[in-house]
Every structure is written in C-alpha cells, then in structure tokens.
Amino acid sequence: MTGPQRNMLFRMFYQAMAKAGVRGKVAQEAERERLTIRVFNAPVSWSTFKDPEVDRMKAELLALLKPADANAQLRQIQMPRTRLLYAIERAADPAYTAKIVFDKFGTRDIEDLDDEQLAQIRMTLQNRGRSKARKQFEHRPRGVRGDIVVDECVPDDGTTVETPF
Numbered sequence: 580m581t582g583p584q585r586n587m588l589f590r591m592f593y594q595a596m597a598k599a600g601v602r603g604k605v606a607q608e609a610e611r612e613r614l615t616i617r618v619f620n621a622p623v624s625w626s627t628f629k630d631p632e633v634d635r636m637k638a639e640l641l642a643l644l645k646p647a648d649a650n651a652q653l654r655q656i657q658m659p660r661t662r663l664l665y666a667i668e669r670a671a672d673p674a675y676t677a678k679i680v681f682d683k684f685g686t687r688d689i690e691d692l693d694d695e696q697l698a699q700i701r702m703t704l705q706n707r708g709r710s711k712a713r714k715q716f717e718h719r720p721r722g723v724r725g726d727i728v729v730d731e732c733v734p735d736d737g738t739t740v741e742t743p744f
Contacts, residue, residue: 580628591640634658663697670704
C-alpha cells in the first residue's frame with residue numbers, strides 16, 4: 580500500500596467510526612479488526628494491502644460512509660479494470676494497442692476484453708516497450724554515452740584522450 584492509499588483508508592475509517600459513534604482508540608482498533616475480518620474473512624494487517632485489497636476495503640468503507648451512493652461503490656468494484664485500462668493507455672498509442680488486441684483476440688474494441696485478457700495486453704505492451712528500449716540502447720551510435728557525445732582527440736604527444744563536448 581502506498582502512503583496516499585494508507586492515508587485515504589485511515590481517513591475514511593475514522594470518518595466511518597465518527598459516523599457510527601465509535602470513540603476511543605481501543606474501541607476503534609477493535610472495530611477495525613472486525614471490519615477487516617468481515618471484508619477478508621481473516622485478520623489481515625492493513626500494511627500488507629496491495630491494490631486489490633485497498634479497493635475492497637475502500638468499497639466497504641464507502642458503503643459505511645455513503646450507503647445510498649451505489650455508484651461510488653460500483654466504481655470502486657471496477658477499479659482493477661480501470662487500473663488495467665489506464666496502464667494499457669499509457670503503454671502505447673491506441674492504434675498500436677488495437678492492432679495487438681485484434682491479433683491476440685480477434686476484436687478491435689478493448690472494452691470487449693475481460694480482466695484476464697486486459698492483463699495479457701498490458702504485459703505484452705510493457706514487454707514490447709522494454710524490448711524496444713533495449714534495442715535502441717544496444718544500437719546507439721559509436722561514441723555516444725547517455726547524453727554525452729564523446730570524441731577521440733589526439734594530442735601532440737601521440738596519446739589518445741576522450742573528451743566530452
């Protein structure tokens with residue numbers, strides 16, 4: 580769990596506790612443990628949460644804070660898919676992504692794919708991006724090191740010296 584995710588969950592938790600009238604650290608910790616067991620069917624440390632666990636806990640806290648707002652809860656339930664779509668969008672341009680989706684799954688509409696297929700597309704795009712970056716690094720022009728261009732100079736004494744310029 581990231582720092583901002585931790586802050587968000589605890590802020591929401593304390594708001595839910597205030598709304599429920601639960602006061603005092605001991606009572607709040609007991610309620611947090613009960614909430615965690617209700618959501619995950621086992622006591623789980625909040626510090627070990629990954630994105631799916633954060634999403635589940637946030638959906639539960641939203642249900643406590645805004646029981647009438649079903650849209651907020653549904654958006655939170657859809658968060659894993661939203662994260663996949665965002666990662667795919669950032670990995671490559673839409674035309675390239677559509678071609679890969681068509682080659683792999685026979686459709687051009689990424690919305691037709693389930694979460695497992697989206698995860699495959701994300702991994703494919705990430706791996707191809709790494710491969711492209713590796714090839715560009717390996718085939719850089721001789722004498723180029725990062726952002727510094729190196730030229731070989733021969734001083735009067737006959738020795739060779741590399742000088743950046």
